[in-house]
Amino acid sequence: xxxxxxxxxxxxxxxxxxxxxxxxxxxxxxxxxxxxxxxxxxxxxxxxxxxxxxxxxxxxxxxxxxxxxxxxxxxxxxxxxxxxxxxxxxxxxxxxxxxxxxxxxxxxxxxxxxxxxxxxxxxxxx
Numbered sequence: 001x002x003x004x005x006x007x008x009x010x011x012x013x014x015x016x017x018x019x020x021x022x023x024x025x026x027x028x029x030x031x032x033x034x035x036x037x038x039x040x041x042x043x044x045x046x047x048x049x050x051x052x053x054x055x056x057x058x059x060x061x062x063x064x065x066x067x068x069x070x071x072x073x074x075x076x077x078x079x080x081x082x083x084x085x086x087x088x089x090x091x092x093x094x095x096x097x098x099x100x101x102x103x104x105x106x107x108x109x110x111x112x113x114x115x116x117x118x119x120x121x122x123x124x125x126x
Contacts (some may be wrong), residue, residue: 004084005085006079006100006102008097010103015118017089034056036089053085057089059072063093066095072088104120105120
């Protein structure tokens with residue numbers, strides 16, 4: 001993904017959104033542990049070398065679209081300033097989805113067996 005990209009992650013609880021962000025962080029050269037920002041709402045990570053930066057946002061706890069919109073706008077500005085990838089979990093909490101973004105829909109292969117695997121569908125911004 002290009003620097004400064006916006007990635008919206010869709011999927012039920014346990015679908016693998018945070019796990020996918022952990023893999024992206026590895027690809028960006030980020031060595032610190034990536035955890036779900038559900039309670040912190042946003043986490044910022046920088047690579048230890050000249051790799052990349054990541055802003056990880058989780059809107060799950062924000063039930064009011066205005067609150068989600070405000071936090072998203074703040075973190076999007078910060079991500080742009082850092083040249084960071086902005087990964088957003090639960091973007092459906094926003095009042096409207098951004099247009100120029102990558103979207104990934106994650107789902108369990110078998111809802112009764114989380115270890116059976118996942119399916120990821122990528123929708124590009126073009």
